[in-house]
Amino acid sequence: MPTLTKVISGWGCYPQQSCELERPERYADLRPTTDALIVRGQGRSYGDASLNENGRVVLTERIDRILSLDTKLGIMRAEAGVTLADILPAIVKQGWFLSVTPGTKYVSLGGCIAADVHGKNHHHVGSFSEHVQSIELILADGKQITCSANENSEIFWATVGGMGLTGIIAEVTLKLKPIETAKMMVNHRAAHNLEQLFHLLQEPTLDDHYSVAWIDCLATGEHLGRGIAMFGHHASKAECSIKNSLVNKPKPMRTIPFNFPAWILNPLSIRAFNALYFNLEGRKKVPFLRDYDSYFYPLDTIGHWNRMYGKRGFVQYQCVIPEKTALVGITALLNTLSVSRRASFLAVLKRFGDQDKGYLSFPLPGYTLALDLPLRDKGLFSLLDKLDNIVLKYGGRVYLAKDARLSAESFKTMYPRYETWLKIKQSIDPTNRFTSSLARRLDIGNLHELGSEK
Amino acid sequence: MSGNVLILGATSAIARGTAAAFAARGDDLYLASRDLEELKRIAADLHVRYGVKVLYGLFDATDTDTHPVFFHKVIKETQALSGVVLAFGMLGDQQEAREFNVAANIITSNFTGAVSILSLCANYFEPFKRGFIIGISSVAGDRGRQSNYVYGASKGALSLYLQGLRNRLHPSGVRVITIKPGFVDTAMTFGLPGLFLVASPQTIGKQIVRTLGKSADVVYLPVFWRFIMLIIKHIPEFVFKRMKM
Numbered sequence: 090m091p092t093l094t095k096v097i098s099g100w101g102c103y104p105q106q107s108c109e110l111e112r113p114e115r116y117a118d119l120r121p122t123t124d125a126l127i128v129r130g131q132g133r134s135y136g137d138a139s140l141n142e143n144g145r146v147v148l149t150e151r152i153d154r155i156l157s158l159d160t161k162l163g164i165m166r167a168e169a170g171v172t173l174a175d176i177l178p179a180i181v182k183q184g185w186f187l188s189v190t191p192g193t194k195y196v197s198l199g200g201c202i203a204a205d206v207h208g209k210n211h212h213h214v215g216s217f218s219e220h221v222q223s224i225e226l227i228l229a230d231g232k233q234i235t236c237s238a239n240e241n242s243e244i245f246w247a248t249v250g251g252m253g254l255t256g257i258i259a260e261v262t263l264k265l266k267p268i269e270t271a272k273m274m275v276n277h278r279a280a281h282n283l284e285q286l287f288h289l290l291q292e293p294t295l296d297d298h299y300s301v302a303w304i305d306c307l308a309t310g311e312h313l314g315r316g317i318a319m320f321g322h323h324a325s326k327a328e329c330s331i332k333n334s335l336v337n338k339p340k341p342m343r344t345i346p347f348n349f350p351a352w353i354l355n356p357l358s359i360r361a362f363n364a365l366y367f368n369l370e371g372r373k374k375v376p377f378l379r380d381y382d383s384y385f386y387p388l389d390t391i392g393h394w395n396r397m398y399g400k401r402g403f404v405q406y407q408c409v410i411p412e413k414t415a416l417v418g419i420t421a422l423l424n425t426l427s428v429s430r431r432a433s434f435l436a437v438l439k440r441f442g443d444q445d446k447g448y449l450s451f452p453l454p455g456y457t458l459a460l461d462l463p464l465r466d467k468g469l470f471s472l473l474d475k476l477d478n479i480v481l482k483y484g485g486r487v488y489l490a491k492d493a494r495l496s497a498e499s500f501k502t503m504y505p506r507y508e509t510w511l512k513i514k515q516s517i518d519p520t521n522r523f524t525s526s527l528a529r530r531l532d533i534g535n536l537h538e539l540g541s542e543k
Numbered sequence: 544m545s546g547n548v549l550i551l552g553a554t555s556a557i558a559r560g561t562a563a564a565f566a567a568r569g570d571d572l573y574l575a576s577r578d579l580e581e582l583k584r585i586a587a588d589l590h591v592r593y594g595v596k597v598l599y600g601l602f603d604a605t606d607t608d609t610h611p612v613f614f615h616k617v618i619k620e621t622q623a624l625s626g627v628v629l630a631f632g633m634l635g636d637q638q639e640a641r642e643f644n645v646a647a648n649i650i651t652s653n654f655t656g657a658v659s660i661l662s663l664c665a666n667y668f669e670p671f672k673r674g675f676i677i678g679i680s681s682v683a684g685d686r687g688r689q690s691n692y693v694y695g696a697s698k699g700a701l702s703l704y705l706q707g708l709r710n711r712l713h714p715s716g717v718r719v720i721t722i723k724p725g726f727v728d729t730a731m732t733f734g735l736p737g738l739f740l741v742a743s744p745q746t747i748g749k750q751i752v753r754t755l756g757k758s759a760d761v762v763y764l765p766v767f768w769r770f771i772m773l774i775i776k777h778i779p780e781f782v783f784k785r786m787k788m
Contacts, residue, residue, distance in 0.1 A: 091734035154588035
């Protein structure tokens with residue numbers, strides 16, 4: 090198969106590495122290459138998870154067929170390269186929705202499983218893998234196996250959240266969620282500080298199927314952590330007066346055509362934006378209807394929004410702090426950020442429910458904070474190391490799908506089930522055929538280690 | 544106005560883009576190629592996404608003896624065809640194609656096989672006085688170059704054949720459209736050096752279907768390739784033969 094050597098990056102535009110790309114067009118051509126490889130779907134992980142510096146990267150963008158949709162039971166089977174953006178129009182008109190969706194629909198199904206992504210409803214339904222009925226996985230020896238919670242279950246739980254390091258996720262069977270309309274019923278509540286925000290997210294009378302909070306990162310002192318809690322659910326027919334309620338009008342996409350100069354996002358411009366956003370969105374105290382695209386995927390209407398951060402890119406930092414220490418931990422994180430005088434354009438706080446069964450899955454019961462930090466100088470990395478220390482201190486962890494710079498030591502402390510994962514990896518990929526830049530950086534899959542550490 | 548469209552060589556990226564564009568406007572499809580396993584996947588996908596009926600069957604362009612039986616089967620299963628898209632083609636390796644047996648294979652895929660199946664299609668549509676034949680040729684057929692002249696010659700021959708067919712079928716109202724794609728992001732071009740302004744196969748597919756609503760007979764896609772080829776065709780031969788293309 091022809092290869093294309095190209096400098097590529099994840100969504101954060103950092104790091105950028107030269108890789109040998111290969112793009113199968115037929116399902117039969119989707120198989121492990123002789124050289125070590127990583128599979129890349131839409132390249133929407135932020136750091137180096139879908140990179141393999143100077144090595145093979147197999148693109149699944151053409152292995153993207155929806156194979157079946159049971160409109161009665163809500164079961165869909167598709168090839169792993171298909172994007173959520175392609176799935177949604179096919180299922181919504183039949184009265185179904187994704188049980189879990191991340192904040193962009195331009196991700197591949199395989200990527201959702203490899204990163205075991207979560208949505209705004211994690212506290213109710215868990216992460217993406219909870220709704221995966223089965224996976225067809227192509228192993229290092231080229232054999233295709235079916236794995237699920239019942240069949241080859243160890244491999245299944247190593248593959249969900251396994252960052253593509255157990256094999257090629259080739260086909261997926263998903264359990265969908267029934268909906269009555271394509272609209273969302275949304276409710277906003279403003280909070281003037283972090284404690285209030287936590288109260289809003291915990292308040293059972295306010296809680297809804299989906300909940301998330303936006304934080305104004307530039308607010309300091311007594312307003313530290315001020316933000317807006319946003320609740321929502323799929324609107325019922327009664328709530329939605331429109332006749333053909335399953336119709337969703339796609340929005341025109343505007344694309345950022347080139348990298349903005351890095352100074353465009355500065356504390357002043359972000360402060361102005363945040364003040365405006367807080368006042369506009371915080372004012373909406375009465376529940377209102379919104380189409381699902383603008384509710385779940387607000388940034389998707391701007392193509393290449395990552396170019397906003399300039400050509401040096403940005404780092405997204407997402408961590409979770411366990412429930413008990415979440416308020417102190419997140420206060421400490423926001424304080425450290427505000428002392429550093431680095432502004433995060435976007436800061437999102439979400440509540441997580443029970444830990445998922447994936448050995449390397451990110452969520453644990455508590456609160457997760459996501460920050461977008463423009464990469465201007467190396468100083469950012471020392472700030473992020475400080476944030477890591479806070480996360481470690483409170484028993485939390487960093488999300489690998491967003492990560493570009495965590496250390497191998499921190500990774501192993503944050504993911505205590507890694508040892509179990511490694512044993513499964515060794516049993517199905519003894520030569521470490523599936524590897525990535527992220528795996529090498531975090532020393533994941535280093536098979537010599539098993540014997541030597543114990 | 545939905546019909547029934549036969550796509551020959553339905554597993555190629557441009558064919559997939561074109562099939563999706565037909566399905567999106569409500570046409571039922573019959574997909575044909577050598578790879579049944581792949582056709583099954585594509586057919587399922589188009590059916591789920593667009594709700595149209597999609598049939599598929601085995602078709603080998605180079606095995607011309609089987610074409611009459613194949614075409615008969617298509618007509619029987621679809622009841623009636625409204626149009627045909629010829630999307631199969633083989634680029635081959637020009638270095639290897641210096642040997643005749645390799646060159647012959649390329650010519651059989653791109654030209655002989657096309658003439659065989661299109662004769663059947665033309666004879667089918669002519670008495671009905673309706674229908675369309677869309678042939679996907681190539682800009683490579685406009686001028687012979689050292690890098691792919693066997694492929695280019697077979698596509699050039701296909702373009703001429705389509706031109707003649709158009710002339711013959713004009714009185715019976717059967718449309719014959721020649722599509723000449725430039726750089727499209729397919730398996731044929733992936734990793735090739737010197738590509739520019741590469742179009743996605745989905746976009747090209749939509750544009751191919753759109754030509755049915757227009758009057759043009761020969762369509763370059765993306766359209767700016769008409770101008771590129773205009774220049775390339777007008778370079779004097781004594782200059783052209785010295786160029787490395």
